[in-house]
Amino acid sequence: MIDPNNVPAVADNELLARFILHSNETRSDGTVKPKLFLPYSLVELSVNRHREAASDETWQVGRDVAAARGKTLYGISNIRASSCRIETLNVAAKPILPSNPNHADIVGYPQKKEDQISLATKLAAATEGNWVKAPSVPGDIG
Amino acid sequence: MNHSSFVGMSPTAQFLERTQGSILERYRQAFTVSRQDSLDSIFEVWQAADEEWKVVEGEQVISENVMETACRFVQTLPLGFRLPSVTGEPDGHINLEWYRNPRNLLTVSIGPENRLYWAALIGSEDPRGSCRFVDRIPKTLLYYIARVFGA
Numbered sequence: 001m002i003d004p005n006n007v008p009a010v011a012d013n014e015l016l017a018r019f020i021l022h023s024n025e026t027r028s029d030g031t032v033k034p035k036l037f038l039p040y041s042l043v044e045l046s047v048n049r050h051r052e053a054a055s056d057e058t059w060q061v062g063r064d065v066a067a068a069r070g071k072t073l074y075g076i077s078n079i080r081a082s083s084c085r086i087e088t089l090n091v092a093a094k095p096i097l098p099s100n101p102n103h104a105d106i107v108g109y110p111q112k113k114e115d116q117i118s119l120a121t122k123l124a125a126a127t128e129g130n131w132v133k134a135p136s137v138p139g140d141i142g
Numbered sequence: 143m144n145h146s147s148f149v150g151m152s153p154t155a156q157f158l159e160r161t162q163g164s165i166l167e168r169y170r171q172a173f174t175v176s177r178q179d180s181l182d183s184i185f186e187v188w189q190a191a192d193e194e195w196k197v198v199e200g201e202q203v204i205s206e207n208v209m210e211t212a213c214r215f216v217q218t219l220p221l222g223f224r225l226p227s228v229t230g231e232p233d234g235h236i237n238l239e240w241y242r243n244p245r246n247l248l249t250v251s252i253g254p255e256n257r258l259y260w261a262a263l264i265g266s267e268d269p270r271g272s273c274r275f276v277d278r279i280p281k282t283l284l285y286y287i288a289r290v291f292g293a
Contacts, residue, residue, distance in 0.1 A: 034261075118268050121268070
């Protein structure tokens, strides 16, 4: 994981993971639905930086997030930071110390739902590869 | 003798008329069955949200009003239009999605008080908007549903 005492800004080429906590956020063709990137009543959205994190560590963060929210971790979808920096959006390092220095937020969502949906469709279209199913035991992200 | 009754007298014309009627009826039945599938999905999503989400902080149940609006929306789709996939949303809305690929889709979020929030991505075009749904699906949405599938 990133050194909690020296958390760098999120670089454009960094790969970010968005945890999938609802089965209806994915499609059978391996893509994800825009709703995976909707913040709803909020104006920021949590992601986790792969930078300096072993895959087991990323999956463990996902499991912790799911457990805290009473959900199941279905998998992750990966997106490049540069793909999140569109229109009003940006990506900011938001470490949750001490447990998760790799936490970041996609910030700058507008309040109107139709504008949020529009941005979410673009983010979903920009994800890299198919979504990755969570391993039943810690394993590779692939 | 008018033209239509003259045509109807011909055995060939009568055969064609019967065949056309039969095809149209089968098409209507198939559409009705698949529309019922969508209505069932809306009902299931409404029930699932009620069971799963009411105990989770920050998530809202889907109201009966939203469920009914979603059903009316699907029932109002003109014959021949593709039916959407249906999912619930944590803010208590029902989402309808017409999807061809990640860059050709329309998503409509149905909220309380007959409110529709929608956005499409069609290549580089990104139209969006919100409106109220009363009796008819806005022509703009029908236009973009057709565009998603290349019409």
